[in-house]
Amino acid sequence: MPIKIFSHQxxxxxxxxxxxxxxxxxxxDYTLCKNVPDLDYKLDKFIINEEYLNYEKIFITxxxxxxxxxxxxxxxxxxxxxxxxxxxxxxxLEKVKDYSYSFVxxxxxxxxxxxxxxxxxxxxxxxxxxxxxxxxxxxxxxHDTWKWKETNNLEAYHLETLLHKLGTIGYLNHFIDKLDFVxxxxxxxDEEKKWIREQLEEEQKYLxxxxxxxxxxxxxxxxxxIVYGLYNYRNSLSDKLKDNKSCDVLxxxxxxxxxxxxxxxxxxxxxxxxxxxxxxxxxxxASCSLNHENERKIIEKFLS
Ligand SMILES: [Mn+2]
Numbered sequence: 001m002p003i004k005i006f007s008h009q010x011x012x013x014x015x016x017x018x019x020x021x022x023x024x025x026x027x028x029d030y031t032l033c034k035n036v037p038d039l040d041y042k043l044d045k046f047i048i049n050e051e052y053l054n055y056e057k058i059f060i061t062x063x064x065x066x067x068x069x070x071x072x073x074x075x076x077x078x079x080x081x082x083x084x085x086x087x088x089x090x091x092x093l094e095k096v097k098d099y100s101y102s103f104v105x106x107x108x109x110x111x112x113x114x115x116x117x118x119x120x121x122x123x124x125x126x127x128x129x130x131x132x133x134x135x136x137x138x139x140x141x142x143h144d145t146w147k148w149k150e151t152n153n154l155e156a157y158h159l160e161t162l163l164h165k166l167g168t169i170g171y172l173n174h175f176i177d178k179l180d181f182v183x184x185x186x187x188x189x190d191e192e193k194k195w196i197r198e199q200l201e202e203e204q205k206y207l208x209x210x211x212x213x214x215x216x217x218x219x220x221x222x223x224x225x226i227v228y229g230l231y232n233y234r235n236s237l238s239d240k241l242k243d244n245k246s247c248d249v250l251x252x253x254x255x256x257x258x259x260x261x262x263x264x265x266x267x268x269x270x271x272x273x274x275x276x277x278x279x280x281x282x283x284x285x286a287s288c289s290l291n292h293e294n295e296r297k298i299i300e301k302f303l304s
Pocket of ligand 1: 062
């Protein structure tokens with residue numbers, strides 16, 4: 001019987017989980033989800049249509065369903081037995097603490113790919129001890145938990161650069177091919193290095209423009225920077241603003257991903273801002289979905 005995985009489509013971490021599942025199981029169906037509402041919608045359909053009957057095991061990685069869906073799962077014994085949620089977002093700890101049954105697996109210190117890798121090694125023993133794969137998982141962890149910044153590990157950062165260059169499906173296919181079971185160090189090939197260079201040049205041009213379009217608004221002691229831009233640039237713009245120290249919090253409205261991202265520039269906690277808009281995430285990086293209601297509230301509060 002095949003395996004089903006629902007994962008976060010936005011970053012190397014969510015995609016890393018799909019790559020691992022493809023390495024571990026023969027037959028995998030995956031569904032990419034933009035955010036929690038998108039996951040809820042797709043999962044609800046999956047439950048209503050009883051699609052879960054066709055799968056041996058169902059994983060939800062780098063995302064956690066809302067309480068409404070968790071309740072629904074809780075009523076279905078077959079789902080409880082088959083389903084495992086592997087997430088690491090601290091805002092979800094609150095959400096799942098009432099669900100004591102075994103399908104929720106959250107750890108805020110590691111990325112989802114690392115949690116999933118450890119789980120697969122322990123419970124499925126299908127991933128051979130493999131240097132390349134292990135190093136790839138570590139780079140994904142360094143990238144996703146921002147630990148790469150401490151040592152300026154550009155190899156980790158460039159996973160994101162490659163994702164931007166290749167697109168979601170391109171990234172998945174590329175790394176599924178690249179990460180074979182030959183034990184050698186993870187290294188970028190000359191072709192990958194060329195893609196990285198090209199992408200960085202393009203990003204630089206776009207970022208220089210974006211930086212000029214940021215609108216600043218001071219409310220109380222906090223200076224907010226608000227901008228509409230392409231989702232892929234939310235983190236690099238936040239880095240640029242950190243260099244300039246021109247605001248405390250970045251509010252990045254990404255129409256292409258239908259999300260609003262909140263980034264802490266000067267150590268201000270932003271998860272609570274995301275909560276105001278029914279979102280969540282980490283203390284220094286959070287987000288909510290871009291719907292009419294949220295956009296109207298953002299414009300009223302920060303752009304008028
Ligand atoms: Mn993640």
